Amino acid sequence: xxxxxxxxxxxxxxxxxxxxxxxxxxxxxxxxxxxxxxxxxxxxxxxxxxxxxxxxxxxxxxxxxxxxxxxxxxxxxxxxxxxxxxxxxxxxxxxxxxxxxxxxxxxxxxx
Amino acid sequence: xxxxxxxxxxxxxxxxxxxxxxxxxxxxxxxxxxxxxxxxxxxxxxxxxxxxxxxxxxxxxxxxxxxxxxxxxxxxxxxxxxxxxxxxxxxxxxxxxxxxxxxxxxxxxxxxxx
Numbered sequence: 001x002x003x004x005x006x007x008x009x010x011x012x013x014x015x016x017x018x019x020x021x022x023x024x025x026x027x028x029x030x031x032x033x034x035x036x037x038x039x040x041x042x043x044x045x046x047x048x049x050x051x052x053x054x055x056x057x058x059x060x061x062x063x064x065x066x067x068x069x070x071x072x073x074x075x076x077x078x079x080x081x082x083x084x085x086x087x088x089x090x091x092x093x094x095x096x097x098x099x100x101x102x103x104x105x106x107x108x109x110x111x
Numbered sequence: 112x113x114x115x116x117x118x119x120x121x122x123x124x125x126x127x128x129x130x131x132x133x134x135x136x137x138x139x140x141x142x143x144x145x146x147x148x149x150x151x152x153x154x155x156x157x158x159x160x161x162x163x164x165x166x167x168x169x170x171x172x173x174x175x176x177x178x179x180x181x182x183x184x185x186x187x188x189x190x191x192x193x194x195x196x197x198x199x200x201x202x203x204x205x206x207x208x209x210x211x212x213x214x215x216x217x218x219x220x221x222x223x224x225x
Contacts, residue, residue, distance in 0.1 A: 009151075032211055043114075044154070044202070044216040051211035086153050096167040099144065099214070101153030 002027040002091045006102035021072040023087030032090040033070040115217035136205030146202040
């Protein structure tokens with residue numbers, strides 16, 4: 001069974017401090033991993049995906065297969081980063097797709 | 112294209128009633144997903160479609176739940192004989208269906224059971 005764990009429900013940091021949102025996964029194959037973000041009163045939207053290895057809004061995430069992690073990082077937090085962040089894994093079983101989301105981490109950037 | 116559209120935004124109904132939600136995906140997307148989200152939880156996968164074919168259903172989808180995507184375009188999710196535990200946000204998402212492609216979400220339908 002595939003599983004995604006986000007250990008922190010709430011993460012509070014001061015503006016300008018570094019941010020790391022943790023995501024660990026359990027999956028026997030090669031996972032597709034994503035970070036989604038939900039700003040206040042907005043719909044869930046993609047932030048970044050491991051396959052593209054890009055930086056979006058200053059955020060990066062590296063897939064570490066040895067530690068089965070996909071932590072989200074940003075060197076300098078900004079107030080507009082305050083939002084709910086979800087890690088998601090897409091796996092395949094018998095040719096069918098299954099998507100598992102973590103429970104989410106609320107990031108609160110303190111001015 | 113305005114993105115994924117869901118209707119209604121809110122639905123309040125009495126226990127035991129049937130409800131139906133609609134999702135209009137991004138037009139060129141062939142995959143469509145349904146999720147349920149309750150307070151403090153991430154979206155929980157319910158089912159997904161590749162064009163009009165329903166390919167996977169979660170165990171969360173009891174026999175009171177049924178989803179259709181008759182022409183491979185919009186989809187409906189029906190809940191029969193609603194129960195208190197069905198109260199949740201129901202999210203729809205669509206994707207291009209290729210490896211590594213992200214999902215695009217709608218605003219969701221919030222269901223409240225009285």
